[in-house]
Amino acid sequence: MATENTPAFNKVLYAPLAEIDPVVKNIIDKETWRQFSGIELIASENLTSLAVMEANGSVLTNKYSEGLPGARYYGGNEYIDELEVLCRKRALQAFNLDPEKWGVNVQPYSGSHFSFAVLTALIQPQDRLMGLGLPDGGHLTHGYYTAKKKMTASSIYFQSLPYGLDPSTQLIDYVGLRKQAKTFKPRLIICGASAYPRDWDYKTLRAICDSEGAYLMADIAHTSGLVAAQQLNSPFDYCDVVTTTTHKTLRGARGGLIFFRKDGANYEDLEKRVNDAVFPACQGGPHNNTIAAVATALLQVSQPEYKEYARQVIANARTLGSALLEYGYRLQTGGTDNHLVLWDLRPLGLTGSKVEKVCDLLGITINKNAVSGDASAQTPGGIRLGTSALTSRDMKEEDIKVVASFLHRAVQLSILLQKEAGTKMLKDFVRVATTETEGKVGAKMVKELRQEVVGFARKWPLPGVDVTRLQRPAGIEEDF
Secondary structure, three states: OOOOOOHHHHHHOOOOHHHOOOHHHHHHHHHHHHHHHHHEEEOOOOOOOOHHHHHHHHHHHHHOOOOEEEEEOOOOOHHHHHHHHHHHHHHEEEEEEOOEEEEEEEEOOOOOHHHHHHHHOOOOOEEEEEEEOOOHHHOHHHEEEOOOOOOHHHHHEHHHHHEEEEOOOOEOOOOOOOHHHHHHHEEEEEEEEHHHHOOHHHHHHHHHHHHHHEEEEEEEOOOOHHOOOOOEEEEOHHHEEEEEOOOOOOOOOOEEEEEOOOOOHOOOHHHHHHHHHHHHOOOOOHHHHEEEEEEHHHHHHOOOOHHHHHHHHHHHHHHHHHHHHOOOEEEEEHHHOOEEEEOOHHHHHHOHHHHHHHHHHHHHEOEOOOOOOOOOOOOOOEEEEEEEHHOOOOOHHHHHHHHHHHHHHHHHHHHHHHHOOOOOOOOHHHHHHHHOOOOHHHHHHHHHHHHHHHHHHHHOOOOOOOOOHHHOOOOOOOOO
16 A cells, blocks of 8 residues: 555555556456356367466566576575475376486476477477468467468578378377478477377377487476366376476466476486577576465365366367267368367368357357468368367367357357348358348347347356446447
8 A cells, every 4th residue: 555655756656456447447347247248169279267367367477587506697586496495396296207217397488488498408499390280270389381471480580391190090190290200310209289089199209209319398388277177188208398388277377387307317408408509598587476366376286176177178079070960061070079079060061260259249259270271271161169168168078069069059049141242251141140130030049049149147146256246337338
């Protein structure tokens, strides 16, 4: 609290957000209302806890702490050191790792940061790497490029070659990967994906890497919470480095972790190389408030209840996939082992962009996504759906079937809207979806279905928010 002696220029430091910046406060309120009123199905998103939010919004944001515990470039870091050491310990515990065999850096800001840090630590510029191709479920930071452009630092500064899926099974083509590696001779093979609904054969990948003298890195950003809960295969038995973001299935704040092997002659200096690559090579001082929030999330991950959460996430994803198959739709790989399903819309003559747009209008948040065989990731033929966030709102299998029915109706509505638009242009599609016109019923049906979706969504709690006190904020109009 400000006192009577507080200078005028410092009084702003004690006033609440609503008083100092009502514009930003209103934006936050609108986003809270959106999350409460909608169905969140983006596979890379989740809803974190009140405790994590409190840690993330703490005074720890004030402190600079470049360097590592015990070796900082600034003074006053005794409690920051305590925090970072605790976060490391909890990260190893969450994944059941022996601290004599594994270490972890908890400072990366994001997945893109830790990906480039690992490349910097393990290989040299213009060395060769292989990662799963983007249309087959891979990630931008695993070497993606197009015929005309190198898209990310992983392809700009290194030579990359994608591996892919077996067209007959839509599963990872390990035989083809082995043949490619024999010819390409990569120094690093990256496994992990952002839109692959099946588990990984890390043992086979290890054998391929050993035969070619390559490092094996697993990026488990999407599935790390399921791995920690022992619901999926563990990459730690076979990989040299394992990375993950902390906000997806781990249900934490937005940050990253780099796990590295410590035991054995091949890993003598790996800890130093990874730490130096994070700072000073690729980023500056760590975000201590985020590290605190990650530490809190990792404590939650280590509890028995979290394993039940992970089981429910997978059960919900399988229920969602089965329901869509029963409606007659096509899923890549025909189902899922993890938290997501990849829905192939091409047999319907729809693009992922159009269905994403309709779902936005309905209050269902999804994302367009490439499916195997797409010519371009820019015009994808599918959508990706994940169940982590809905499970965090207490939904179970019977509730997911209701969500599947909304998705079915959204797709059928998209087909009608495309017909009413008379063209395949996205702008025409959006126009007929949002404008009631005589003789066309699409826009009216959008409004009616949105009312049902919102009514369903508002039955559920929203972690970190007292929904009983929520009021519709200024700037949001509702005609129902």
